[in-house]
Amino acid sequence: MTAHRIIVAPSLLACDFGRLAEEVRQVEAAGADWLHVDVMDGHFVPNLTIGPAVVEAIRRSSRVPLDVHLMLDRPQEFLTPFLDAGAHYLTVHVEAEGLRTESVLRKALEAIRGAGAKAGLSLRPRTSAEALQPFLDAVDLVLVMTVEPGFGGQAFMPEAMPKVRKLREAFAGDLAVDGGINALTGRACREAGANVLVAGTSIFRAPSYQDAIRSLRG
Ligand code: DX5
Numbered sequence: 598m599t600a601h602r603i604i605v606a607p608s609l610l611a612c613d614f615g616r617l618a619e620e621v622r623q624v625e626a627a628g629a630d631w632l633h634v635d636v637m638d639g640h641f642v643p644n645l646t647i648g649p650a651v652v653e654a655i656r657r658s659s660r661v662p663l664d665v666h667l668m669l670d671r672p673q674e675f676l677t678p679f680l681d682a683g684a685h686y687l688t689v690h691v692e693a694e695g696l697r698t699e700s701v702l703r704k705a706l707e708a709i710r711g712a713g714a715k716a717g718l719s720l721r722p723r724t725s726a727e728a729l730q731p732f733l734d735a736v737d738l739v740l741v742m743t744v745e746p747g748f749g750g751q752a753f754m755p756e757a758m759p760k761v762r763k764l765r766e767a768f769a770g771d772l773a774v775d776g777g778i779n780a781l782t783g784r785a786c787r788e789a790g791a792n793v794l795v796a797g798t799s800i801f802r803a804p805s806y807q808d809a810i811r812s813l814r815g
């Protein structure tokens with residue numbers, strides 16, 4: 598397996614939304630490779646966050662790729678608005694209620710790629726790697742949740758590491774981890790084969806964004 602470049606994707610969920618454009622500029626200047634944007638619908642997860650209008654605003658103040666993580670029950674209804682808003686990576690969950698049928702999920706992934714964006718597929722901590730197997734040819738990014746999705750600031754679940762290892766063997770694209778990622782847990786993830794580290798709290802609550810981002814690269 599070829600070595601993958603380590604990509605650090607700060608999760609804006611942990612930033613100061615009252616100073617969104619400034620936070621975007623500061624974290625980019627500190628070395629962010631991508632910006633991770635968490636979209637929640639209050640159904641797939643018990644929390645609500647932002648929609649396409651805010652993603653579009655983030656896009657206008659950013660230069661690096663936007664990695665948009667859709668935690669929605671019916672993501673297929675919102676692909677076009679988020680793609681139009683400027684998502685470069687658009688990730689849906691394999692457990693999403695509206696995507697239970699294999700052909701519907703495949704169609705959603707094809708629609709993302711068809712629009713010129715990168716397609717991502719994510720899974721909850723309790724979902725096995727096998728659930729992704731039929732779709733690995735149709736995705737550019739796999740996002741392994743290392744906490745139960747819904748909120749920032751939760752504790753990393755080390756039990757996700759065997760799944761990261763298994764997916765690295767089966768998948769040559771970008772392999773991301775999301776939830777509780779800091780210098781220590783990030784290292785475990787890199788060793789298991791992850792190359793994209795999504796981190797909210799450990800970057801935005803750190804005294805120096807630059808030091809926090811650098812420490813994630815190892
Ligand atoms: C959780 C989100 C994460 C979250 C990570 O559902 O998908 O992206 O922002 O936050 P931390 O790094 O604080 O665990």
Ligand code: ZN
Nearest residue numbers: 633635666775
């Ligand atoms: Zn996320």
